[in-house]
Amino acid sequence: MRRGRVFYKNVLAGSITETDEGEFIFQYENRYVREHPNDFITFTMPVSDQAYRSNRLFPFFEGLIPEGWLLDIASKNWKINPNDRMGLLLACCQNCIGAVSVIPNREENAE
Numbered sequence: 875m876r877r878g879r880v881f882y883k884n885v886l887a888g889s890i891t892e893t894d895e896g897e898f899i900f901q902y903e904n905r906y907v908r909e910h911p912n913d914f915i916t917f918t919m920p921v922s923d924q925a926y927r928s929n930r931l932f933p934f935f936e937g938l939i940p941e942g943w944l945l946d947i948a949s950k951n952w953k954i955n956p957n958d959r960m961g962l963l964l965a966c967c968q969n970c971i972g973a974v975s976v977i978p979n980r981e982e983n984a985e
Contacts, residue, residue: 878964878976882906882915890935890976892960900932901925915974931959938967938974 877891880900887910888902900919907923914920916934926932939962940948948954954961964978 876960876964877979878967879979880915881975881977882910882913883973885910885913887913887915887974889979890932890960890963892931896929898928898931898960899925900935931963935959935963935967935976938970938976939963940966
């Protein structure tokens, strides 16, 4: 299982998880749901206490991953297969342009 903490405007908004079965789960933090009910990270995932689940990485998170020559550089430098979307998200999206960043949970991702 691999997991990243998702920040919106430097506030912990939730977590993105890839399970060992290949399912992707995005869950807003309970505190974020209470304190920021209208500050969703994307229109397709409004703030909710229910988890969002998908068999593919959510399109919003896909959009954070570099493309083209920048993807080639990132893939080669970190030795990540370009098809490993969660790996790329965790490696490349800590300092994204915009309000959202994804920080890997090192302890869990090392398992």
